[in-house]
Amino acid sequence: MIKKIGSIFFLVTVSLMACWPCRKMESRVLEGCIYLTGSEPFTKLAIESTDGNIYLLDCSEELKNKLTKMQNQTVQLLCSKIIIRENYRLAVVTGMKIVE
Secondary structure (H helix, E strand, C coil), X not given: CHHHHHHHHHHHXXXXXXXXXXXXXXXXXXXXXXXXXXXXXXXXXXXXXXXXXXXXXXXXXXXXXXXXXXXXXXXXXXXXXXXXXXXXXEEEEEEEEXXX
């Protein structure tokens, strides 16, 4: 019985440690200013949210084209997934709305 509890504790601890560097947040709406980061031809779309965090954007080509034309405008992005790593944040974008 003690060995079984020890094994379960070990597996849970290892699982938690493996997931520590990568936290996933449930879908949510990000509001902020759109901009391009990087240098041509290696630019990436990003948003600086109202709380001051910067997220790289992963979205469809159609949405990417629309957002590129909206640089320096405030938008709301519907994100299906937000991944927070040690050195960057990534938002998987499924939709957008212009903030007036």
